[in-house]
Amino acid sequence: MKIVNIEDIKGTEREVQGEGWTSYRMLLKKDGMGFSFHETIIPAGAELHLWYKNHLEAVYCVAGNGSIENKATGEVHQIHDGVLYALDQHDAHILRGGTADMRLVCAFNPPVTGRETHDADGSYNLVED
Amino acid sequence: MKIVNIEDIKGTEREVQGEGWTSYRMLLKKDGMGFSFHETIIPAGAELHLWYKNHLEAVYCVAGNGSIENKATGEVHQIHDGVLYALDQHDAHILRGGTADMRLVCAFNPPVTGRETHDADGSYNLVED
Numbered sequence: 003m004k005i006v007n008i009e010d011i012k013g014t015e016r017e018v019q020g021e022g023w024t025s026y027r028m029l030l031k032k033d034g035m036g037f038s039f040h041e042t043i044i045p046a047g048a049e050l051h052l053w054y055k056n057h058l059e060a061v062y063c064v065a066g067n068g069s070i071e072n073k074a075t076g077e078v079h080q081i082h083d084g085v086l087y088a089l090d091q092h093d094a095h096i097l098r099g100g101t102a103d104m105r106l107v108c109a110f111n112p113p114v115t116g117r118e119t120h121d122a123d124g125s126y127n128l129v130e131d
Numbered sequence: 132m133k134i135v136n137i138e139d140i141k142g143t144e145r146e147v148q149g150e151g152w153t154s155y156r157m158l159l160k161k162d163g164m165g166f167s168f169h170e171t172i173i174p175a176g177a178e179l180h181l182w183y184k185n186h187l188e189a190v191y192c193v194a195g196n197g198s199i200e201n202k203a204t205g206e207v208h209q210i211h212d213g214v215l216y217a218l219d220q221h222d223a224h225i226l227r228g229g230t231a232d233m234r235l236v237c238a239f240n241p242p243v244t245g246r247e248t249h250d251a252d253g254s255y256n257l258v259e260d
């Protein structure tokens with residue numbers, strides 16, 4: 003059994019920041035769960051172009067608001083507390099912060115190692131431990 | 132891309148209840164993510180004896196409070212907003228509700244199908260689609 007308190011990983015290598023997001027890697031590949039598990043904060047007004055070509059991702063909003071645009075179809079879905087989106091087709095998308103910082107709980111398959119960076123196209127590369 | 136709003140699955144087969152818990156199956160095996168993803172509410176004062184012999188589970192608390200006891204060691208960990216526990220050793224445990232209903236976001240590997248029931252020993256059986 004592992005216990006992870008988000009307060010204990012703030013300021014460590016498990017806190018990762020980029021333009022328009024901060025992510026806390028609660029569980030990584032090395033934790034051996036078969037998925038990784040993150041909390042990610044998207045500030046109000048942010049805009050991120052993302053395309054996880056190598057990963058499936060589920061994202062569940064538990065506070066704040068924003069929207070997701072499916073680049074392939076142009077459809078826009080509102081995100082708020084209680085809404086999940088699943089990128090089951092490696093969907094290229096635009097994630098937009100709304101009027102209050104979005105608190106997102108995310109799972110990735112395959113699990114991220116924690117050393118990935120966003121490529122120019124918004125994907126994570128695959129990293130072997 | 133799939134969008135799931137918890138309000139839309141309340142009262143459907145994706146809302147599952149037992150003594151001391153209610154779970155909303157946001158993503159199941161058939162959703163093809165390689166994990167399942169749930170929101171589970173543990174009421175204040177509840178006590179559950181659980182042992183997922185067939186699954187690994189990560190559980191992240193985003194509201195309320197309670198505790199988890201590791202049956203093998205007797206250790207008790209407090210759970211509140213921002214605390215995750217990972218059952219990476221199929222750990223038998225006792226989950227206790229605290230003074231305010233716990234809101235938990237959970238991922239299971241392998242993914243549950245939605246038709247599992249808790250066995251007498253607190254595990255989920257493995258179900259093939």
